[in-house]
Amino acid sequence: MVRVMLRSVLSRKLRLVLSGLAVVLGVMFVSGAFVLTDALGRSYENLFATVHQNTDVQVRAGSGSDRPDGPAAITAGTLAKVRGLSGVASATGVVSVDGARVVGADGKVVAGFDAPRLGSNWTGEDDLVRLRSGRGPDRAGEIVVNAGLAEAAGLRVGDRVGVLTTRPKQVFTLVGITGYSGGRDSLGGAHEVSFHESEAARLMLGRPAVFSAVDVTAAAGTTPEQVRDAVRTALGDSFRVRTGAELRKAETDEFKDTLGFFTMVLLGFASVALFVGTFLILNTFSILVAQRTRELALMRALGASRRQTRNSVLVEAVLIGLFASGLGLAAGVAVGYLLAWLFSTRTGADLELASVAVPVPAVVASFSVGLVITVVAALLPAVRASRIPPMAALREAATPDRPLTRLTVAGSLVAVAGGVLLVLGLTGDDGTAVVSVLGGVLLTFVGVALLTPILARPVVGVIGRALSWSVPGKLGRLNSARNPRRTAITAAALMVGVALITGVTTIVSSIEATITSVFDKELSAELIISGDPSAGRPPTFDPAVLERAREIPGVTGLAGDYTDVAQTLGEEDNITIISDLPAYARMFNLRAAEGTIGTLGPGEVLIDAARATRHHLRVGSTTDVRLARGKPRTMTIAGIYADSQTTHGLILPPNLIGELRVPQPSWAFLDVADGTDVEAVRRQVDALLADSPEVTVSNRSAFVGQQTAQLDSVLRMVQILLALAVLIAVLGIVNTLALSVLERTREIGLLRAIGLRRGQVMRMVTVEAVVISLFGALLGIVLGGGLGAAVMKTLESGGLSTFAMPWAAMGTYLVLGGLIGVVAAVLPAIRAARVNVLRAISYE
Amino acid sequence: MTLTATSGHATGQAAPVAARADQVWKVYGSGEAEVTALRGVSVSLERGAFTAIMGPSGSGKSTLMHCLAGLDSVSRGTVHIGRTKVTGLGDKALTRVRRDQVGFIFQQFNLLPTLTAEENITLPLTIAGRRPDRTWFDTVVDTVGLRNRLRHRPAQLSGGQQQRVACARALVARPEVIFADEPTGSLDSRSGAEVLGFLRDSVHRFGQTIVMVTHDPVAAAYADRVVFLADGALVSELHAPTADSVLDTMRRLDAGV
Structure with missing residues (x-):
């Protein structure tokens, strides 16, 4: 029996390659993450051994x-x-x-x-x-x-x-x-x-x-x-x-913690790839089972039991899972080592890379993940295969389309459950929050995927009508509506990738809008001296610049902002020292909630309302503060400032600057008199910063732009990695189309025989692909926008007040979705155009 | 013409019939779309005989065969294969019946394209997890004349050869009864005659029971007995038929109905 199945798999190996590819890519991420962590971990262990070789x-x-x-x-x-x-x-x-x-x-x-x-x-x-x-x-x-x-x-x-x-x-x-x-x-x-x-x-x-x-x-x-x-x-x-x-050991462990984060990111993308891959495998197997109906029915007629039929499909899945996992593992070892090599040579880490090794967990994880995903995805088609009646061997007709009611009910329930879980996760703040957010998103995807067949008919109809101005277009549209389940699941795979990208874009654009509006509301300084805060410790500059900048004609106010981490209120917290507090309060629209927030005398401190409430502090209360280079001291609360989006924590008097780790300011905010040429002042300040290369001076709009620029690059990274999910979905479209073209060889031959030109056949296939991909992109954009909106809505109380739909980006994704369809159609269209008319008509 | 309708008494221990239908009704669909394919058909198929079921299109001959073979369920009445009552059996038991007691020959051959002729022939045994009896396998292969073709794939065989592979596949498991559904429908007359010859030989030489659905009087003439269906009911039957007597009966039925 196994031999019969093996033969069957091998005869269709090409069709299975594409579905296996999704597993290969997912497993590649998994094993790549392990190999990278292992290689870098051992390399750094060697390094730390060298560093401490003389230290007993x-x-x-x-x-x-x-x-x-x-x-x-x-x-x-x-x-x-x-x-x-x-x-x-x-x-x-x-x-x-x-x-x-x-x-x-x-x-x-x-x-x-x-x-x-x-x-x-x-x-x-x-x-x-x-x-x-x-x-x-x-x-x-x-x-x-x-x-x-x-x-x-x-x-x-x-x-x-x-x-x-x-x-x-x-x-x-x-x-x-x-x-x-x-x-x-x-x-x-x-x-x-x-x-x-x-x-x-x-x-x-x-x-x-x-x-x-x-x-x-x-x-x-x-x-x-x-x-x-x-x-x-x-x-x-x-x-x-x-x-x-x-x-x-401590340093190696600390480094491995950092790597652990990197591993989590890689594994995150592995799960996205594998999740999308599940759709692909499910669809491929469903189509293959449908195409093998006669063969499977024959086996049933010859005495094969349901279990044997189901297992024959599962054995295929196991084989593909094993093969794809093996390939993925190998690819992951290569990729992981390549990344480690790039890290050690291209980032200036100058690391002597430890030898290649394939850690046991990588092998175990690769094969178990690859196998489980493939088999789980094939389970449904396998069960369906076992339900094929032996009579189907004697009938020409395909099995009739089952009603979508049960699927729709199940989909609605799962989607609602996912939504509830998502909201619970977003509003809860305990350790399980992340799990329930992820679970919620996952369930929502599955639920909506189950709903896609019922959506397919009306939506595909509308999309299709827009594309069917010619005969091939019309044929393509009809073909895409022919099997709503197949169209739907193919589109659902694309939906996942597009929804994730759209969701992240929505969140990022809302955060950017929030930042912009916060600065618009709270910051009135015309010029800002600042550096790139992503480089670890905050950049600093020469305090002498503050004195000289104040003397520039037209500058009406200047506040230098020093920051450090200190022991306050029983924990490590960020503290701030402002060189000119009244000017700062004016430029940041900082208001007193209690007491005054004028100039601070020695021993006096300001605190924000939230911390004051949390620690039950009033004006006149005392609190212990210990700065990095100072002794513990008790300070008196002189004022409590109203909560602000831009200023948090303790504000200490300038006489303590000397006790900071780095007694230099990190920011400075300048007010300019009305009617002064801001750009001229900016150039003069810029000249003062020649010896402070870590910071620059910019006007307010440029400064706000810098604050959001970092998010833009994060967004770009996420987009690139999520594009992988889209790539897998494209493979899915190629696969579905290729199988459909094969299935309709006879039909295509007939169309060619009655006069459809090669180009028209290609256009027919392309329209079908574009309809599917537009459907998927549309679903993804709507779902992703909805998920993003849900996240922003629940985070509203956390200060993310502005919600901004990234309309332009969404439009771009839709257009890209259409282009993806065109690209995915290329190979199947060529294949359809090459159909030999005579042979196709006699094709059995 | 006498109608051999069994009375429905319980058969003896020796099970002289290989398959039996008692007052079988088969109704498809419901309401306005209701179609009655079989109306109270009772028929016994003797062991070791070659029986042909004939009738015009839509007479219910294929439905009767599907019901007798346990492929399709009956609406009313009962079906026995050997001593097993097939009616009402669950999927597992039905699978066992198909595996151990029934063989099939289809009009479209239905061979697995990925397997060689030999593997196709032994497929029912493979599925059942049994080893082929080498002597019997050789006998069957020699009977159908495929000795030189065992390593070929179906695509490398002619239609007649493919159907001979299908015959061998049905014979090799030595089932209680072989059901053949228009086995010569896709063959030219010479290949068809060869295949029918094997079927008759296997009945006479090995005592194999065969039931064949056909609309071809020449094919029916190879059988020991022909039963005629019209409008879902058994209307006539012939023993030791010839092509002419079958044709006569068909004409008479056409005119009579």
Whole structure:
């Protein structure tokens, strides 16, 4: 029996390739994600092993957060204490903090691709760090950089190099270039600037003669664990003491967490691909079962049981599932490794890539996902096959179309259930919210997909009429209406992709509209100094710019905005310091809810109404605040400001600027007198920013544009990845058309015999494809717009007040939907046009 | 002409008939679209005989055969195959009846294009999970003269050869009864005569029971007995027919009705 089925599968392998392709693509994402994570994970594990090869035990300041520039720095006294412990062979005070930004020849900060830009103290050569050329810094004002940075910035020994630290730009002399053990130019793409020890702490930690960490080597005969325990006992709880192995593990785990997010994204797209693929497989199998009705009925007449018939279809599904999973796994290994390679070479990560490996979970996940999807999708057609009566072997006629009532009722129920789940997920705020949102969207898709057959007749009729001005057009329209189930499910596959894209576009355009309207409402500043906040730590600029900008004629108000993370109200929270609070309040339309929000005296603090309510604070209440480089202090609430979309959290007085991690402003807002040429003022401010390459000055509309630009690029990324779902749907249309053309060989031959030209046959097939794809695109746009609207509606209370339908984008998607139909029709149309008239008429 | 309608008494242990219909009615559709295809047909098909069912188009001959073979359900009355009462059986039991007791030969051959002649012949055994009896298989293959064609695919065989494969497929499982639905309908007269010859031989040499629906008097003349249907009822029957006597009967029935 199995042999009979195998033979049957092999004879139709070409028809099954297309349906298998969807599984291949989905599985490729799954295994690609695993392989990428594995390759990068092991590569970074090697890297961290190198970084900590000399460290037996490391001491870092702070007990909780892993921030290397945390609140407490390590003093010389602590270092001396560690040195004095028994079992410690040597202890080196290390400054190694993110935030040393080198200014390149073009006046811009050298891009670092998310890797840290470390500023450190030169502690001489060791097993890890070697000078490749030049020498170490002998005095303040001299630096060495690693070879990776030197290459990226085009630096040579002897160059004068501008570096931004916690201080504004200063110029140093490059005296040496270093490399790392194993011939590495950099450690995972990190830039490192090593300063002379006399100034490293002041530049990177904000005060002299402190360290961010102490590297300890154990004396012979002492294990790192013993040293760790000894240091812990000696220093107490305010320090983190770990062995090199623990550090390596912690850093690897932290990195894997980051990768985990990436994996989730890849798996997300894998699920979209597989979900759409399910439709494709379901449809292919349904068509194949319909075409094999006679054959299956014959088997039944010859004594095959229902189970045997059902299993014969399922065996096919298993075979395709296995084959496609295998291909997908192989493709995923290639893609995963390619991505890892691209990551290591093209993003400046400069990573020595670990060898290729196919992790066991990748294999297990690939095959189980691929098999389950294929078999589940084939289940319905298989059951239908088992219901074919043996009598069908003796009859010519196809099985009559069953009524759509049950399907419609089921579809409505599922769609409503999906909608309810979606709303529940969006309004609930516990951990299950994401699951129920995803489940809701999924159910909605399935429900609407079940409803498509009933929608197909009227909608396809309308779309078709618009296209049927000629005889081939009319034939194509009639063909697409011939089997509403087939048309519907093919269109439903396209619907999913288009709906997701439209939904995301709707949400993004609404968020953009919200941002724009918030700034329109709340921000009245004419000019804004700001940088790209996506680069990790907020960009900063020289505070001297604030003083000089205020003196530009026409500038009537200027507020510099400093920001940092601090310990307040029992947690880590963002805090703000404003150089000129009244000007800021005017430009941001900030109003007092309680007390006054004028100038803050020392020890006074402002808070927003929401936080005040949450923490039961009134004017005159006190709260504890600890800044990154300060001591804990108790401050008094001087005023509570009304909730605003642009300003949140504690606002502290300017006398505390010195206690910020970086005592430099991140933004500045300028008011200009009426009648002044704003552009002229902008150019003057721009000139002041020559030494602050991380920020630019722009007028209000350009600034608002920058705030939404980032969302645009996110949208573009999502669109590209979701286009894959559309691509799979296109395969579905090709597949359906190819099978339909095959099924109608005789009919096409007849049409050709009575005078339809080749071109007309092609047009007939193309119209059918365009009708299907327009139907799918239309469904997707309506559904996606609806889903997007539902999401925005429920998030309204969360401040996303403006709802904007992306009409232009939706129109574009509809046009693209039509084009997709034309593209999908090419191969089936050629095939239909090639039908041999004589042979077709005698075709059995 | 005498009508051999069975009285409906229970048959003895030895089951002298291979298949039997008792007062079978078959009604399709309902309301205005109601069509009565069979009206109280009773017929017994003796074991080891070659019976032909004849009648004009729409007489119900194919419906009668489908009902006798358990492919179609009856509206009223009962059908037995061997000692099994087919009427009222569930799908599983019906499947077993088709697998073990019934063989089919179709007008359109209905061979699986992907299988060789040999694989097509043994297909019913494959489905049932049984091994073919080699001696019997050889006997059948030699009888239908396909020894040299066993490795060929259906597309490489002529119509006559394909139908001989179908005959062999029906014979190889040694069913209680073989139902043949216009087996020569798609063949030229020479191939048709060959196929009919095999069918008659298998009845006489191996004691196989065969029921054949046909509208061709020449084909019917190969049978031991011909029953005539008109308007869903049994109207006449002939034993040891010749082409001429069949034709005579048909003419008489045409004129009479």
